Amino acid sequence: MPHSVAVIGGGIGGLTAAHELVERGFDVTVYEAGDRFGGKARSMPVTEGPAAGEDPLHCEHGFRFFPAFYQHLPETMARIPFEPTGGTVADNLVSTSETLVAAVDGPEQVADLSPPKTPGQWIQSLQPAFADELPPEDVTFLTERLLYVLTSCEQRRAEELDEQSWWEFVDAEERSPAFRRRIATITQALVALRPRRASARTMGTIYLQLLLGQLDPTEPTEHILNGPTSTVWIDPWIESLAEQGVDFRTGAAASDLRLGQRGRRIDAAIVDREPIDADDYVLAVPAEVAPNVLSDRAQRADPQLARIGRLDTAWMNGIQFYLSEDLPLVAGHQVYTDSAWALTAISQRQFWNDEVFDVGARGDPAVEGVLSVIISDWSTPGSRVDKPARECTPEEIKTEVLAQLGDHLNREGERLSEDLIHDWVLDPELEPAEVGVENNAPLLINTAGSLKNRPDAATGIENLTLAADYVRTNSDLASMESANEAGRRAANDVLERSDIRAAPTTVYELTEPGVFDPLKLHDRMRYRLGRPHQGDAIRRLLPSGPTGRPAD
Template identity: 40%
Template sequence: MAGQRMSVTRRTVLRGAVAAGALAGAVAAGAAKPSRASADPGRRVAVLGGGVAGMTAAHELAERGYDVTIYERRALGGKARSIAVPGTGTGGRPDLWGEHGFRFFPGFYHHIPDTMRRIPFAGNANGVWDNLVAAPEARFSRTSGDDLIIPMGKAGRIWATPDDFRETVSSAISTSTKMGEVDALYFANRLLVFNTSCDARRDDQWDKTSWSDYVGSGHRSNEFRMLLSRTLTTLLVAAKDNLASTKTIGNMGEQFLGNPMEAGNDGPLDRLLNGATTDAWLQPWADLLHGMGVQVVNAEVRGLELAGKRITGAQIVDGSGASRTVDADYFVCAVPVEVARTLWTPEILSLRPELAGTSQLTVDWMTGIQFYLKNQTDIARGHTAYVDSPWSLTSIAQNQFWNRTPFSGMGDGTVQDCLSVDISDWNTPGMLYGKPAKECTHDEISREVWAQLKAHLDTRKDLLRDDDLHSWFLDTGVTWDAQQGRNANIDPLLINTAGSWALRPDTHGQDLENLFLAADYVRTNVDLATMEGASEAARTAVNKLLDVDGSNAPRCKLFTLYRAEVLEPFRQLDIARYASGQSNMFDAPA
């Protein structure tokens, strides 16, 4: 295979303006911070973690006059950041961009777009939000070549009755997927059951039910199982359909149904940034935070110190390897769940025993690899799902959307496109080496992914040609251990498995006064491990902090998920039915 892995250190941080400008000074421990007369004594906040949740919390708190310091072990943006590939830029061109995985901003996101509108960007009336562009279609590719191209634009109308819902949705499914009418109508009815279920049923019965059991995939056609059970869950949550919570998948399905009809949405269903995530969003955000007086310290959080009902300090190891304890009046814990649960001491758990449930939450891998191409590819004008791929691959050809930073102006000048691929299943054996991705070397991963892509696109050999491959880049969070013969991953993804809602904590507990949780594992309305979930959790945590502090500052804006108004009377009826042990009124036997 042409191309080779491009190495990068784990400490690579935001490129360009970061290295030369404001953020470069901020990430050094003890960097000078502009004075702020508005920061009163008793209003110092330590934000532990600088991903989307940590940056959101810092942003909201700084706007309200708090003195904020972010402690981040690598770089602002966390898993969302772009990763510069060192040494790839020549002739005055910047390095190529790599990413943990491609960014996706569904139209039903509200918290992230609200923040984007408040981040200035030169030439944009609506700030960073104007850097979002719509993807007009999605492709579902098969090894048989019988691919589906589905438009992502505005479509249909809002249904008027439950019967209308079933007929409209089943017709759309059978038309777009060529699925049999019986299966399509059955699935539409399962969606109707969920959409007319009350909150108590969703939080209990449906959260404890796996998606495959809920839709009865074992009794349906192969087309049904592949598209509506397996592919749907791996696309949304990188989980197997026999493990994923129906509450989570159902919530997302409800949003995707409403979005094309422009019901309760912020924009088109499928949106991407018009450049690398760092260039188009995170760097302007970091500049804004720096200008607001937010400090950023390169440090890893190792522990929390407790006295009475208050956290008195956070133990950190800074960028130089030195250990120390930092104090603050309030602590916002914005690290991911696999890190957070290592911080809960017996004393902390005695005050918030529900935090013990985080040790039972499941994390898995969903990680990206980028293939840099010498010619542009025309696979799809949007995202592609490779339905039969053992590793549950999805991809996006980025250059068609990157009008701000085209690939021709990066690297050595010969790269014309980048196929960014997400690997959602790291546990299933592949087709080349018969090993799961976790047990493949990085070179084997690149070859395996390339082979799985080509197996789906073989009927159109011009879409992906070996001669076009320039090089590739695998997310640096994945590291190969030759002695163990397997990979490690420092950036796993929370998976909402059946029954996990009860294990997830709220952002604050009154018995632990000054600790607030702001990450996608806490209970949120969006109920999904996403940037949107992280933003919602951070805003909720800040609102709780304002309550505890007795602040009269405006609370952070929170948004709710879309629900069809015409079905609300049936959800109200379901409250009494669920309380009395009855099934949903539309939940008839198959």
């Protein structure tokens, strides 16, 4: 009999595990509680309004973003056929070249994403796009802090930096008001997380990865998709896996993983109130769902499972505006630095392949452009509506988002007007509630001290493994990349204890400049001896000299 695996959850982690396992000869079934696969990454046909119709436009939880440090996800995508072109879905990744950094109180900037060519430009690249708005000492200090991360050993990052908030690590209370505003912008645009709660380890590492992504002249700094996510990636993935033998079940919610009498193995998964038998089980549901599926007995059998419930989530959901006129704005993403709701956006049609997904031929032909916006702060009152987004009706959310965008874009002439909005759709995972909206798909956030609560893919239960973005990964940040890496780790765990002989799937390390390896090695010795980081060494790397910070 083939070795059977039940994958509980059809997001990126679950689909990745299924992909790696079926390629190695396992009999795989994927159970998804919803009606579509892909988790928060999926796009969905619009069901109401002008954007709907016989061949509807798509809406989404939020736009997809593939920075240069992603390694696992592009490799997986390169193994998924895309029949319309005869290539793979990786061919549907297209590069951006700019980022719009818009402000209400300061100058609008367009950041060039091309790599630096000189050592001076390299040091400059460590400085944020908003450096011109800050006092020089703040810019120097932030650069020093980033170099502190870059020269710290892994153990110091995990045990010292993860216990610190990003706010504390960058000494925000002692910096300028502009510095504090921009630091908040960075964290909320990346992870929907206030800097006072964000892990310094995660924020420092990922911020560096984003900056270092600009240094490789052979690769674009970031990619996006050339069409709606499900059309150009998820649906072809499902079709390919089904052709290889994966069985897919939708509307199949798991309620329990039933431990056997000895408490060492899962005897069955309860899906739609019916027992499902398999040799192995891969749990790939979100962090807020996992504790409801893992019984008290299972959590006692492996204490790391009990700690999943301590992880935090936040809201980071999107709204799409379908425009009567295309509005490219910039050849990349847009960051609205003074928006109360921490808005980021992208004008998508300029990047989409009309042969694959022609906006003009779908839904209402009056639609010419798509502006996809993500709201990362749902707790701060708006500038027009004096209440947070989570307490607003969908109509109020739409009105407030347009107002905040207009405050940034229309300072020197109207670029975005109400007249351009032909239709709009709020993330379908947001449902009207008694007060405002409720969120069925919150985002895992990397808070200070959260690393110790994140489990490994392998568990203390013999035939249970985990494949979701809360698993400990090299990628770290809760993201599609981390979920993909977790799915690979889960597949390797299942493979290791099976009788199937096949090569494990590749798990990549984050890459950082090798020039800093000697300093990391030196720091590892210092950390083992209980000594602090040698801050003076990194200050000497800065052309402007010391920052006035006390010596460690």
